[in-house]
Amino acid sequence: MKQIIISIGGIDLRAELFETQCSSAIADILPIEAVPEEWGDEFYFNIPLQFILDETATTNVKIGDIGYWPPGRSLAIFFGPTPMSQGIDPVPASEVNLVGRIIDDARVLKKAKGTKKIIIRLAE
Secondary structure, X not given: OEEEEEEEOOEEEEEEEOOOXXXXXXXXXXXXXXXXXXXXXXXXXXXXXOOOOOOOOEOOOOOOEEEEEHHHOEEEEEXXXXXXXXXXXOXXXXXXXXXXXXXXXXXXXXXXXXXXXXEEEEOO
């Protein structure tokens, strides 16, 4: 697994990318700098990658999961409930490829809401 750093709103979180084709394609285009959109406790942002749903595709995600959402060509970072949630777990708008997971406590991302820049880079 490739280690990455997510930087947003003065917060740096350690995360890892899984060993899938989609995850590898994301690693190949790092670093990524984007303006994150918010959907409940989810950040998502467009990345320069077009990929289809793969064997990891699911709507069953947990806090700390990182997904690639093909319809929006977007990376999604889940840190709490979304508008479709029935409980504490996030629920994406539709299936995402699970591409990684935050190692640190993803819930601290609630403090970064309203931030206008996110950077994803490979860890050194």
